[in-house]
Amino acid sequence: MKLYYSTGACSLSPHIVLREAGLPFELVLASTKTHKLQDGTDYYTINAKGYVPLLELDGGERLSEGPAIVQYIADQVPAKQLAPANGTLARYRLQEWLNFITTELHKGFSPLFNAAMPEEAKALFRAKLAERFSWVDAQLEGRQYLMGEQFTVADAYLFTVSNWGQYVGVDLGGYPNLVAYRARVAARPAVQEALKAEGLLK
CATH class of the missing domain: 3.40.30.10 (Glutaredoxin)
Known part of the structure; x- marks a missing residue:
């Protein structure tokens, strides 16, 4: 491949x-x-x-x-076990996470990388991302990974997208569960x- x-x-x-x-x-x-x-x-x-x-x-x-x-x-x-078996509710939960990350987080970052985007507009996108990351932080309470104890493909995606904050002024420091989660994912070989x-x- x-x-x-x-x-x-x-x-x-x-x-x-x-x-x-x-x-x-x-x-x-x-x-x-x-x-x-x-x-x-x-x-x-x-x-x-x-x-x-x-x-x-x-x-x-x-x-x-x-x-x-x-x-x-x-x-x-x-x-x-990077994804639950097809046809199970757990698989749809995984897809739920993938859809959320792609539409609400990934696409939320896109305008922040656009040099032509006015700063006023970028502030609105940063505020919306802050809301979304606050929700993610709450979901991670008491969990090792998005789906529980098992690392899945959704974790690879969330880690990747949340990594962009440092480049476009989205501070994730106020989300302790997310910070600890990112450190766990980053430590994986x-x-x-x-x-x-x-x-x-x-």
């Missing part, structure tokens, strides 16, 4: 999941600024959407959208490996 990624972007989530799964894969850097690969290939010829992540399967099929990709990876290695591979950890 090949994972097309951009350093520190949402593609870090499937990158972590691939390492947690122990599956062989190749990392291919795709710049979100130039939309070119390191060999000069136009990334739009690989993914017409132009963004990461994109997972190319061994048979040549390509899968886009992070929440779909991480569930696909998890289902290749059910013994790792697969997460350390992914961060090092992307140059995010020395």
Whole structure:
């Protein structure tokens, strides 16, 4: 498999999941600024959407959208319990988390990375993210991970997205459960490996 990624972007989530799964894969850097690969290939010829992540399967099929990709990876290695079994209520709970992270958190950060966005508007987005993270913090009370004691693909995604706060003025220091949770996730060997591979950890 090949994972097309951009350093520190949402593609870090499937990158972590691939390492947690122990599956062989190749990392291919795709710049979100130039939309070119390191060999000069136009990334739009690989993914017409132009963004990461994109997972190319061994048979040549390509899968886009992070929440779909991480569930696909998890289902290749059910013994790792990175996602509950399909058809169970727990699986829908996982999808509930993935949907929340992608729509309420991930998309909430997008305007903050836009240089053309007025500061007044950014303040509104920061305030909305603060509300959302306050809710997440409450959900983490007494839990090791989002789904309880078991690390899942939703944790890889929340860790990735919450990482962006430091770059755009979203302070997570006031959420003790979230801070402790982030430290737990960051300490996982697969997460350390992914961060090092992307140059995010020395």
